Amino acid sequence: MSALHPVIRFYRWFFFRARGDSPFKRLLIHLALIFASLIAVYPVLRVVTISLRPNDTLLTTSLRIIPENATLENYRAVLFGEPEKHRQSDFFLWLWNSFSVVIVTSIISVALAALSAYAFSRFRFPGRNPALVFLFTTQMIPAGMLLLPLFVMLVRLKMINTSLGLIIAYSVSSVPLTIWTLKGYYDTIPLDLEEAALIDGASRMQVLTRIILPLSSPALAIAFLFSFMGGWSEYLVARVVLQKNELFTWPLGIFTYAQQFTVSWGKFAAASVLIAIPVMALFLYSSKWLISGLTLGSVKG
């Protein structure tokens, strides 16, 4: 063996290593993954680039990531307005509008679902199976489909152009999905715990509040996060329900940047970056649990 020329030995090691993947294959895999990562990240980087461009060079054919004369001017304008033009910034108003709507939607749907999902998981009561099949079908209903009757209903109730109307509209898709997810989780909690508690003289209510709810706090958090994420960056429903500027949620808000007489791409990009950073951080941080939550709610096919 030692008689072989070093180049041939390297060649053999490089292409045909006996154990595991050969270095050549690894190199190819890394190259492919780097390429894929670039595709995944590049559009996001372009947004950052546009947000850093000074206003006079917004339209350029340059592909540099950090533009020439990079400036944080757009961020300042988004956060604190433009005092020299007597223009206030609505950025925090939009965030507050979005936040207040979405947090209430999530609380309502998790509260309703946490109770009913337990009943669906533990009791065999008349009407249970039809109700479950019904809930399953609601996942098939397009969200846009019930928008029209809901819109007409909100108009008649004089709730159009209020954040309450948006809360109702968001709850439509959020409540069934949450029930579904939580039922999947409750099913995985062993019955023995409850039976032991019942034998020790706990009431059904105590079992629920002292054992089941604390045990399922991760699932509750996931369900909360799901409905929060679902509503947080929603655009189309909000566009229909809200028409007043001071009620705009942030997706509607940053759209006003794109629709103004002079399109302010710089400010649009800056606002997008400011919003996307915490959302993406939260998402990436919790993605492990989010994914497990998805599989919890899924039907085993």
Added chain:
Amino acid sequence: MARKYFPVALWATIVLALYFLLRALFQPHLSGISLTPQIVMARAQEIALFVLAIAAGIGMVELYLYQIFFRAPRSRLTNALVRLIQAISALFAFQLIVLFFNLTDLFRLPEGALKAFFSMPLTLGSWLRERLLQSNLVSQENASLVSNLLLSGIGIALFILIHQMTQPRTSRLGFAYLLVAPAFIGVLFLIVYPFLFEIKLAFSNASLGTQATKNASYGLIYGWENLKTLFTGNVAKDAKFLEVFWRTILWTVINVTFHVTGGMILALLLHRPMKLQGFYRTLLVFPWAIPTTIAAMALRNEFDLRYGFFNIMLSNIHNFFSDLASQAGMLAPAFGWLAAHIGPVSWKQDPFWAFVSVLITNIWLGIPFMSVVILGGLQSISHEYYEAAEMDGASKWQMFRHITLPLLRPVLTPAIILGVIWTFNKFDVIYLITQGGPQEKTDILVSSMYKAAFQFYRYGFTAMFALVIFLILLAFTVIYLRVTGGLKSTTE
């Protein structure tokens, strides 16, 4: 590796956001921010009242159900009394529900005795208010508040009365119904009722001209008209139903195919002991993590004719080949051909390229989800299968075909089904990037429906359109459930 720093980044952004918010609240004029403490408080109050009202309503229903299930009357006399009170309150609730339907135009109560009967709860309230005003007990502005309080007081007194007249009893399933009741009410109000309303709208000529449902006429003939328009006329403004339908199928099939293959390739690449795996995984889920609205708008810019990334790249390639064509001797015709055929594309005007642009965006957005799901599935497959197959001399392809794919099925099937339904219904990307244009050549069914409703205000027609879409999806679901028998696992 990078994951470790996310909590830090998260906390940092939260602290920063809090700082700016507090600053804004205390110095609204200095900071140039339009969010003021007054706005915050007003919204908080509005929402708190709303939540309280919901909680009170649900609490009443729960109390009512509790007394039905868990309280037994003591004697025959009290039994009659309790049941009478309960029946009256049920009637009251029924009247209120009918009134709600009437208010929101699900149906119109004819003027006269019927309407008077169903609006009894309201007349009772106003009668009480009149009485209070006449007796000079309360001032004008407090009258409705006091009368409402009085009414709720009577309600609570009735509950207490029933409680006094009954004794506790056990109920096997009462608890389950108590738990389900709030969600049941929610689903009834949020899904069943709008659905019924949609069916009614589908058989009407409601539009902007009839002020939505105010002056609309209803009848089977209108439903037939709507259906006829749907299949022979224009669905939004220019496009025909069949054309949009086939485009939707194409949209769904292409998207899901690319999502699954792309996700599968990435998952297979990542599923091995390797360095930097966490790093790649973090970067690769970026399209999923970024809010869709932002991603769609950002990519819309990239499809710009002159300044977008795609056309800059295409024109660079074009220039590269035309340079080559002018230099290389033998291969010049080939490069010339390439230069002639590769070049900037009008993503916005050309229907074909517009559709490609929305496809590219949605494929980019959807691959991470599939790859994460498939990677999770791959990791749950035991190594032993592959080792055994290797012993028997199976090739890599055979292992993939006969071990990986079959064992991935429980993960893949629901993911694909969900993917199909989501993609079928997903039109925010289309709406944000092309708005269905040019000439509605990139619209899919759901986006056409949205436009028919909220751009062209054809309410009755849209409702019929929505019902047809629902039936298509329902047919798909039923076929899927027949094939897989998946319904059993939903109820078990």
